[in-house]
Amino acid sequence: MKAMFIAFVGIIVIAVGADQILHHAGFAIDEVTSAPSVRLD
Amino acid sequence: MARISTKFLTLLVAAFVGLTSVAVAQTVPAPGEPRAETGGAQTLADILRRQEQQKVDDSFRRDNIGNPETAAPIDGQLGTRGGVSDSEFWRAYRYNELDELGTVRASAKGPSGDTSVTSVVIQSTGMEWLSFRKGPLKDYGGYLLLGTIGILVLFFLFRGRIMIDGGKSGKTITRFIGIERFAHWTIAGSFILLALTGLTQLFGRFFIIPYLGHEAFAPIAIYGKWIHNNVSWAFMLGLVMVFVMWVSHNIPNRLDLKWFAVAGGLFSKNVHPPAKKFNAGQKVVFWGVVLLGASISVSGLSLLFPFEMPMFAATFHHLNDLGLPQLVGLDPLPTDLAPQTEMQLAQAWHAIVAFVFMALIIGHIYIGSVGMEGAFDAMGSGQVDEQWAKEHHGLWYEEVTGKPAYHDSHPAE
Ligand code: HEM
Numbered sequence: 001m002k003a004m005f006i007a008f009v010g011i012i013v014i015a016v017g018a019d020q021i022l023h024h025a026g027f028a029i030d031e032v033t034s035a036p037s038v039r040l041d
Numbered sequence: 042m043a044r045i046s047t048k049f050l051t052l053l054v055a056a057f058v059g060l061t062s063v064a065v066a067q068t069v070p071a072p073g074e075p076r077a078e079t080g081g082a083q084t085l086a087d088i089l090r091r092q093e094q095q096k097v098d099d100s101f102r103r104d105n106i107g108n109p110e111t112a113a114p115i116d117g118q119l120g121t122r123g124g125v126s127d128s129e130f131w132r133a134y135r136y137n138e139l140d141e142l143g144t145v146r147a148s149a150k151g152p153s154g155d156t157s158v159t160s161v162v163i164q165s166t167g168m169e170w171l172s173f174r175k176g177p178l179k180d181y182g183g184y185l186l187l188g189t190i191g192i193l194v195l196f197f198l199f200r201g202r203i204m205i206d207g208g209k210s211g212k213t214i215t216r217f218i219g220i221e222r223f224a225h226w227t228i229a230g231s232f233i234l235l236a237l238t239g240l241t242q243l244f245g246r247f248f249i250i251p252y253l254g255h256e257a258f259a260p261i262a263i264y265g266k267w268i269h270n271n272v273s274w275a276f277m278l279g280l281v282m283v284f285v286m287w288v289s290h291n292i293p294n295r296l297d298l299k300w301f302a303v304a305g306g307l308f309s310k311n312v313h314p315p316a317k318k319f320n321a322g323q324k325v326v327f328w329g330v331v332l333l334g335a336s337i338s339v340s341g342l343s344l345l346f347p348f349e350m351p352m353f354a355a356t357f358h359h360l361n362d363l364g365l366p367q368l369v370g371l372d373p374l375p376t377d378l379a380p381q382t383e384m385q386l387a388q389a390w391h392a393i394v395a396f397v398f399m400a401l402i403i404g405h406i407y408i409g410s411v412g413m414e415g416a417f418d419a420m421g422s423g424q425v426d427e428q429w430a431k432e433h434h435g436l437w438y439e440e441v442t443g444k445p446a447y448h449d450s451h452p453a454e
Binding site for chain 1: 279
């Protein structure tokens, strides 16, 4: 059962990490849905 | 005072009765017939038809885009804009009939380079998408999941738990090593979170808000969305790991036909078709997970990064080239898609795949837990009872132990 719990902790770590990375990379929802970045020129 | 309010009430009732009788009286005029009740504009019957998702003849609107030829001169009364009024202009704009008036182009474009402003600014497909999402998608998706659960309950009532026919031997062998179990639980844990939060996004309005109210639903929806967006990466990681580690064991072969011929022994005691590491039923689960998982990941990424990864115009293009829509009697699929239409299709496809995927996984979870004695250990501790291995994966048992799994006949020969 250890592998299972490590996986569950892994899911949480990856989720928090992904949120942070996307935030810093400028993919936060408030940035994405504001003016110039929604354009596909 | 009392008299005034009674009068008001009477008026209200009268107005209501009047309105309903208008509603009843309105019928759909035949194409081209004048729409007397509304002076030629959309009628209540049109609106009702659209809500029922029936075809609405919109020629009264589509064709009503003005005619400069017959217009009053520009210096006459009402003679502005070359004989095209504001509403006629916007109608022409919506139906892409602006050519005579000059071409208007949008700065956003679809993947096929469609920049007609019409498709970007006035979005007719939004309504179709919305009614699909809260209509058939929600209904049939819900029935599919409930139906799957119902079938499993019936199966359990009739067949019961599939037991180890020969009884437990007490000796175990390793079925899945740590990294395999880690990968399995990464995809499984994330899938369950994604399924629950995804269902909340679709069904919350209908099944949570009425009971808990908007205030309680708001944080559920917000945190649910956070989970759904961010947990998707773990799902993709698990998917890749599972694929890499198990694909070689899941190539279809002749044994699978034998397995299907006796339905895997699922419906009868003491029937154990020979199988290697994965039997035919598990191969179905594996390939289902891989294909549905890949498709749901790609459409999910397309939703996560809005407008950055449109994929339907290109997909439809390939399908048309292959002649698949034509083969089933459909017109070629549209390949000029507005960015919003791409997003709507991505959402619809993501959800359809999700429902099929959830139905498959509900069956998988059942057989991997309550449905079969000894199965869970394979993913729990990684150790399975030898007798379980002999019965369900005899050829694999022989491979790893070098001992025979079958007494009299040897199916491996
Ligand atoms: C609580 C939920 C789950 C349980 C109890 C469970 C249990 C199991 C077990 C016991 C096995 C090994 C079967 C054997 O030894 O032959 C297995 C295999 C597998 N699981 Fe799960 N599982 C769950 C959820 C999931 C989910 C959500 C996915 C994918 C989205 C998944 C994908 C797979 C795949 C691809 C295999 C290999 C093929 C197969 O055995 O069918 N599982 N699971």
